[in-house]
Amino acid sequence: MTKSATPKIDTRTRMIQAAFDLFHQQGVNATSVDEILAKSGTGKSQFYHYFKSKEDLVHAVVESFGEMLKAQKLPLKYEIDSWADLEEWFGVFVNHQRRSGCSRGCPMATIAYELTGDDELIRQDINMICELSRKPLLKFFVTEQARGHLVDGADPEALTDFCYTIMQGGLILSKIQKDAAGFERSVEHAITYLKTLRKVSEIDR
Amino acid sequence: MTKSATPKIDTRTRMIQAAFDLFHQQGVNATSVDEILAKSGTGKSQFYHYFKSKEDLVHAVVESFGEMLKAQKLPLKYEIDSWADLEEWFGVFVNHQRRSGCSRGCPMATIAYELTGDDELIRQDINMICELSRKPLLKFFVTEQARGHLVDGADPEALTDFCYTIMQGGLILSKIQKDAAGFERSVEHAITYLKTLRKVSEIDR
Amino acid sequence: MTKSATPKIDTRTRMIQAAFDLFHQQGVNATSVDEILAKSGTGKSQFYHYFKSKEDLVHAVVESFGEMLKAQKLPLKYEIDSWADLEEWFGVFVNHQRRSGCSRGCPMATIAYELTGDDELIRQDINMICELSRKPLLKFFVTEQARGHLVDGADPEALTDFCYTIMQGGLILSKIQKDAAGFERSVEHAITYLKTLRKVSEIDR
Amino acid sequence: MTKSATPKIDTRTRMIQAAFDLFHQQGVNATSVDEILAKSGTGKSQFYHYFKSKEDLVHAVVESFGEMLKAQKLPLKYEIDSWADLEEWFGVFVNHQRRSGCSRGCPMATIAYELTGDDELIRQDINMICELSRKPLLKFFVTEQARGHLVDGADPEALTDFCYTIMQGGLILSKIQKDAAGFERSVEHAITYLKTLRKVSEIDR
DNA sequence: TATGAATGAGGCTTCATTCAT
DNA sequence: AATGAATGAAGCCTCATTCAT
Numbered sequence: 001m002t003k004s005a006t007p008k009i010d011t012r013t014r015m016i017q018a019a020f021d022l023f024h025q026q027g028v029n030a031t032s033v034d035e036i037l038a039k040s041g042t043g044k045s046q047f048y049h050y051f052k053s054k055e056d057l058v059h060a061v062v063e064s065f066g067e068m069l070k071a072q073k074l075p076l077k078y079e080i081d082s083w084a085d086l087e088e089w090f091g092v093f094v095n096h097q098r099r100s101g102c103s104r105g106c107p108m109a110t111i112a113y114e115l116t117g118d119d120e121l122i123r124q125d126i127n128m129i130c131e132l133s134r135k136p137l138l139k140f141f142v143t144e145q146a147r148g149h150l151v152d153g154a155d156p157e158a159l160t161d162f163c164y165t166i167m168q169g170g171l172i173l174s175k176i177q178k179d180a181a182g183f184e185r186s187v188e189h190a191i192t193y194l195k196t197l198r199k200v201s202e203i204d205r
Numbered sequence: 206m207t208k209s210a211t212p213k214i215d216t217r218t219r220m221i222q223a224a225f226d227l228f229h230q231q232g233v234n235a236t237s238v239d240e241i242l243a244k245s246g247t248g249k250s251q252f253y254h255y256f257k258s259k260e261d262l263v264h265a266v267v268e269s270f271g272e273m274l275k276a277q278k279l280p281l282k283y284e285i286d287s288w289a290d291l292e293e294w295f296g297v298f299v300n301h302q303r304r305s306g307c308s309r310g311c312p313m314a315t316i317a318y319e320l321t322g323d324d325e326l327i328r329q330d331i332n333m334i335c336e337l338s339r340k341p342l343l344k345f346f347v348t349e350q351a352r353g354h355l356v357d358g359a360d361p362e363a364l365t366d367f368c369y370t371i372m373q374g375g376l377i378l379s380k381i382q383k384d385a386a387g388f389e390r391s392v393e394h395a396i397t398y399l400k401t402l403r404k405v406s407e408i409d410r
Numbered sequence: 411m412t413k414s415a416t417p418k419i420d421t422r423t424r425m426i427q428a429a430f431d432l433f434h435q436q437g438v439n440a441t442s443v444d445e446i447l448a449k450s451g452t453g454k455s456q457f458y459h460y461f462k463s464k465e466d467l468v469h470a471v472v473e474s475f476g477e478m479l480k481a482q483k484l485p486l487k488y489e490i491d492s493w494a495d496l497e498e499w500f501g502v503f504v505n506h507q508r509r510s511g512c513s514r515g516c517p518m519a520t521i522a523y524e525l526t527g528d529d530e531l532i533r534q535d536i537n538m539i540c541e542l543s544r545k546p547l548l549k550f551f552v553t554e555q556a557r558g559h560l561v562d563g564a565d566p567e568a569l570t571d572f573c574y575t576i577m578q579g580g581l582i583l584s585k586i587q588k589d590a591a592g593f594e595r596s597v598e599h600a601i602t603y604l605k606t607l608r609k610v611s612e613i614d615r
Numbered sequence: 616m617t618k619s620a621t622p623k624i625d626t627r628t629r630m631i632q633a634a635f636d637l638f639h640q641q642g643v644n645a646t647s648v649d650e651i652l653a654k655s656g657t658g659k660s661q662f663y664h665y666f667k668s669k670e671d672l673v674h675a676v677v678e679s680f681g682e683m684l685k686a687q688k689l690p691l692k693y694e695i696d697s698w699a700d701l702e703e704w705f706g707v708f709v710n711h712q713r714r715s716g717c718s719r720g721c722p723m724a725t726i727a728y729e730l731t732g733d734d735e736l737i738r739q740d741i742n743m744i745c746e747l748s749r750k751p752l753l754k755f756f757v758t759e760q761a762r763g764h765l766v767d768g769a770d771p772e773a774l775t776d777f778c779y780t781i782m783q784g785g786l787i788l789s790k791i792q793k794d795a796a797g798f799e800r801s802v803e804h805a806i807t808y809l810k811t812l813r814k815v816s817e818i819d820r
Numbered sequence: 821t822a823t824g825a826a827t828g829a830g831g832c833t834t835c836a837t838t839c840a841t
Numbered sequence: 842a843a844t845g846a847a848t849g850a851a852g853c854c855t856c857a858t859t860c861a862t
Contacts, residue, residue, distance in 0.1 A: 011842080027319040029234030033836060043844050045838080054836065105318055112381045113310055113318040114232040127381050158390040161378075165391035169374025173366075176317045176332050185363040186370040193398035216825080237852060248827050253854060255825095421821085437729040439644030443857060453823050455859080464857065515728055522791045523720055523728040524642040537791050568800040571788075575801040579784025583776075586727045586742050595773040596780040603808035626846075647831060658848050663833065665846095826860070834852070841844080 012050045014040040016064045019057055024107040028058055028114050055122070058111065062125040065108065069132045076133070080140035083195060086163075089137065090187045093167050097180040105171040134160050144198075151197050159194065166190045217255040219245040221269045224262055229312040233263055233319050260327070263316065267330040270313065274337050281338070285345035288400060291368075294341065295392040298372050302385040310376040339365050349403075356402050364399065371395045422460045424450040426474045429467055434517040438468055438524050465532070468521065472535040475518065479542045486543070490550035493605060496573075499546065500597040503577050507590040515581040544570050554608075561607050569604065576600045627665040629655040631679045634672055639722040643673055643729050670737070673726065677740040680723065684747050691748070695755035698810060701778075704751065705802040708782050712795040720786040749775050759813075766812050774809065781805045 009017075018040035022031040033047055033054055051057045065074075072078045075096070077089040104110070108126045115123050141156035150156075170183035214222075223245035227236040238252055238259055256262040270279075277283045280301070282294040309315070313331050320328050346361035355361075375388035419427075428450035432441040443457055443464055461467045475484075482488045485506070487499040514520070518536045525533050551566035560566075580593035624632075633655035637646040648662055648669055666672040680689075687693045690711070692704040719725070723741045730738050756771035765771075785798035 026321045027232070027234060029232060030319060030321070032834070034834085045845065046843065048837070049842070103322060109377050109381070110318050112377065113315050114235060115380070116231040116235070117308060123381065123383065127383075130378070130381055155390075158394060161387040162391045162394040165374035165378055165388070166370055167374065168377050169370035169372065172311075172314050172317060172373050172377065173335070173370055175320070176314070176328065176335055178328065178332075182366040183370070185360075186367045189363060189367040189398065193394070193401075196398075196401065238854085239852075250828065250855080251826060259853065436731045437642070437644060439642060440729060440731070442855075444855085455824065456822065458858070459821070513732060516787075519787050519791070520728050522787065523725050524645060525790075526641040526645070527718060533791065533793065537793075540788070540791055565800070568804060571797040572801045572804040575784035575788055575797070576780055577784065578787050579780035579782065582721075582724050582727060582783050582787065583745070583780055585730070586724070586738065586745055588738065588742075592776040592780070595770075596777045599773060599777040599808065603804065603811075606808075606811065648833085649831075660834080660849065661847060669832065823862080824860100825862100827858080829856085829858105831855070832853085835850085837848080837850105839845100839847070841846100 011040075011042055011046055012060075013064075015042055015047065015050060015057070016061055020061045020065065020107065023058070023061060024104055024110055028111055033057075055119075058122055059125060062108065062111065062122060062129060066125075066129050066132055069129065078136050080136045081143075083198070086137075086140060086194070087191055090163070090167065090191065093171060094180055094184050094187055097171065097174045097183060102174045102178045102180055105175045106168060109168060109172065130164070134164055137163050149199050151199060154197050159197070163190065163194075216245075216247055216251055217265075218269075220247055220252065220255060220262070221266055225266045225270065225312065228263070228266060229309055229315055233259075233316055238262075260324070263327055264330060267313065267316065267327060267334060271330075271334050271337055274334065283341050285341045286348075288396075288403070291342075291345060291399070292396055295368070295372065295396065298376060299385055299389050299392055302376065302379045302388060307379045307383050307385055310380045311373060314373060314377065335369070339369055342368050354404050356404060359402050364402070368395065368399075421450075421452055421456055423474075425452055425457065425460060425467070426471055430471045430475065430517065433468070433471060434514055434520055438521055443467075465529075468532055469535060472518065472521065472532060472539060476535075476539050476542055479539065488546055490546045491553075493601075493608070496547075496550060496604070497601055500573070500577065500601065503581060504590055504594050504597060507581065507584045507593060512584045512588045512590055515585045516578060519578060519582065540574070544574055547573050559609055561609060564607050569607070573600065573604075626655070626657055626661055627675075628679075630657055630662065630665060630672070631676055635676045635680065635722065638673070638676060639719055639725055643669075643726055648672075670734075673737055674740060677723065677726065677737060677744060681740075681744050681747055684744065693751055695751045696758075698813070701752075701755060701809070702806055705778070705782065705806065708786060709795055709799050709802055712786065712789045712798060717789045717793045717795055720790045721783060724783060724787065745779070749779055752778050764814055766814060769812050774812070778805065778809075 015036060019031065019036045022035060022039060034044070036057075037044055037047060047057075051060060068074050069076075075092065077085060077092050080086050080089055108129050112123070112126050115126075137160040138156055141150070141154070141159045144150050145154060145156055166186055170180075170186055173186075174180045174183040220241060224236065224241045227240060227244060239249075241247075241262075242249060242252060252262075256265060273279050274281075280297065282290060282297050285291050285294055313334050317328070317331050320331075342365040343361055346355070346359070346364045349355050350359060350361055371391055375385075375391055378391075379385040379388040425446060429441065429446045432445060432449060444454070446467075447454055447457060457467075461470060478484050479486075485502065487495060487502050490496050490499055518539050522533065522536050525536075547570040548566055551560070551564070551569045554560050555564060555566055576596055580590075580596055584590040584593040630651060634646065634651045637650060637654060649659075651657075651672075652659055652662060662672075666675060683689050684691075690707065692700060692707050695701050695704055723744050727738070727741050730741075752775040753771055756765070756769070756774045759765050760769060760771055781801055785795075785801055788801075789795040789798040
């Protein structure tokens with residue numbers, strides 16, 4: 001859009017980043033357009049140059065989160081090729097909570113929890129993000145199954161749900177408890193369980 | 206006004222109930238005091254006769270939820286005396302989501318997700334609610350352990366965390382997905398796992 | 411009103427005293443009826459049992475101040491029989507400001523400064539208070555004149571105005587400056603001047 | 616909207632002027648933001664575009680008054696070079712009261728009288744205004760002293776205080792009495808006194 | 821006398837959004 | 842692409858006052 005080779009982060013992106021962080025911190029409704037403008041260092045009314053409305057911005061924030069996910073620019077475990085990787089996938093969340101003092105939860109869930117029946121489009125956006133972030137898990141379980149490393153009857157979709165559910169529950173609980181210990185214990189149980197689903201012939205980890 | 210046998214619920218309670226429902230539906234910040242007043246059929250400014258501020262109301266709502274919990278007035282499974290009861294404990298949540306079209310999540314988590322660092326007191330209120338609602342689970346696992354029905358090394362606290370985490374994760378995910386299927390599958394896995402922790406000598410219930 | 415011989419200070423009086431103090435401190439408009447009720451330890455709506463309206467209370471407060479003045483229950487110099495007494499009359503105000511940290515001004519002027527054209531009655535109330543509190547001064551100068559102790563042409567009314575003006579100016583200025591030094595210096599000049607109006611034959615003080 | 620030679624006064628200034636006048640008339644607490652908006656012909660919520668809060672506006676009003684004073688845009692006597700000028704300095708206040716029907720007092724004192732301990736900053740603002748408006752007086756007395764026109768021991772600061780005190784006292788009293796006669800008489804005495812402080816060699820003006 | 825719930829207007833402030841430049 | 846003034850609805854809260862008991 002700009003002519004330079006290494007364009008400065010453009011205004012729109014800056015606004016999205018600022019909004020994302022504020023939404024994550026305090027929710028959508030508690031975040032005013034002005035606050036976003038101030039944090040992104042943008043003059044007033046640039047906002048409506050780039051976004052139709054605040055809701056449109058929420059949409060853009062979720063969409064941008066999806067792009068980051070696809071581009072693997074978020075500090076997550078994208079490639080799960082082993083049971084150790086799976087543990088690490090969980091570990092990233094647990095460690096993040098611990099390091100950040102459990103002050104936040106999942107950014108998408110934060111937005112989702114403020115959703116009413118009127119925000120169907122944003123709900124779908126967020127649901128798509130969930131699909132995206134479930135992918136590495138799903139791929140792992142599918143692969144394991146294909147390799148014959150899973151017990152008969154194991155359903156990769158269900159296992160993915162199981163992992164994702166633990167992760168989401170752990171994030172909100174650690175925020176409520178201001179302590180990641182319960183999250184960690186739950187993850188340990190989850191891992192323990194999942195490992196019982198490996199075919200016996202397999203070697204640990 | 207009327208002298209009926211079931212005297213009208215007092216104003217304060219009506220406001221709390223209206224607020225609870227609106228908070229649950231759309232979050233705290235999206236709910237205006239006027240909206241609460243309208244829904245509770247209360248004249249303007251009664252609000253500040255009963256509550257110091259909107260925040261004070263949030264506190265009262267959470268507190269009242271705790272009282273309901275203690276008085277077992279919420280449609281939950283309070284007594285868990287068997288593995289079947291445990292399944293039912295989960296089932297209540299899953300069924301509720303299904304019947305309500307997954308339009309909401311956990312009312313406390315909804316409030317919690319809008320919390321910022323400034324709302325420490327309310328966070329503590331909510332945390333206490335969590336402790337309360339974990340009790341039946343904890344009691345069950347402790348009892349099972351005392352009876353020698355759990356495998357060695359099983360930690361009732363951790364098992365409680367595990368159940369609670371699944372429940373919380375399931376609620377938000379089903380809201381995002383507008384579908385309780387994933388929640389149900391996760392619960393099934395959780396149950397399956399938990400049952401593996403019973404002592405073999407035990408008879409299936 | 412009550413049957414006991416030493417009746418407890420009655421509710422109405424307690425409200426007036428609380429109101430007076432709050433008005434003096436922060437003005438009439440900044441003082442709410444509730445605040446007065448709280449400070450006087452009165453249950454709500456006792457207020458409208460005793461006063462027609464807030465304005466009526468203001469009237470009562472001013473009136474009560476007049477009564478106190480007449481009954482010589484205020485810490486003022488009521489009898490001015492000598493030039494030393496006159497100095498003391500000023501001194502009472504200066505010392506009061508100094509001891510109180512100059513946090514307030516004249517209670518009646520405080521009310522007067524919030525007066526608009528609509529409050530004619532209260533203005534008249536306050537004006538009457540001024541007349542009352544000017545009396546000792548006026549009496550002194552009239553007496554001095556009658557005794558032939560004042561220079562020819564001295565007008566007791568004007569001298570009284572002069573003293574009263576200095577007092578009022580000193581009170582507001584010391585409040586603004588949070589320092590009574592300027593007040594004191596002005597009083598010294600005033601005294602010096604007034605003494606020049608004595609007949610030469612007179613002996614100092 | 617129009618492109619007149621005298622461009623419309625900007626919104627902020629209009630608000631300050633309207634506020635100043637209303638504050639002067641009825642005090643700060645009796646003046647609502649809406650009233651200021653209406654009087655200044657400003658659409659709602661422009662207010663908070665220009666001022667952080669109502670208190671911030673009070674600060675701005677006082678500050679603006681200081682600027683007017685410095686720029687000599689107020690109908691006051693700024694240059695006092697003679698005893699006649701000094702009389703005129705007083706005369707401006709007395710005449711203003713007379714012409715305006717004594718309906719108001721000193722605008723700064725009006726604000727000051729509503730001050731509580733919490734408004735320290737505004738008190739300091741107002742105190743600074745006092746310093747500013749005392750300057751012509753002080754300069755006059757200092758000059759007179761330097762010229763040897765004042766009796767020995769005369770203190771220019773104290774004389775300035777004396778004049779200022781008379782002025783302030785006269786303003787509030789004339790408002791209370793709805794009559795400037797007492798103010799005028801007090802000023803006459805003050806002038807008479809001050810002239811006694813001139814060195815005898817001086818010629819009467 | 822006394823209590824405190826109820827009323828509704830209005831106060832201060834913030835918001836999302838639009839307009840003129 | 843950018844600026845910031847302008848808009849008006851709405852949010853939270855306080856007020857003086859009245860009513861039922």
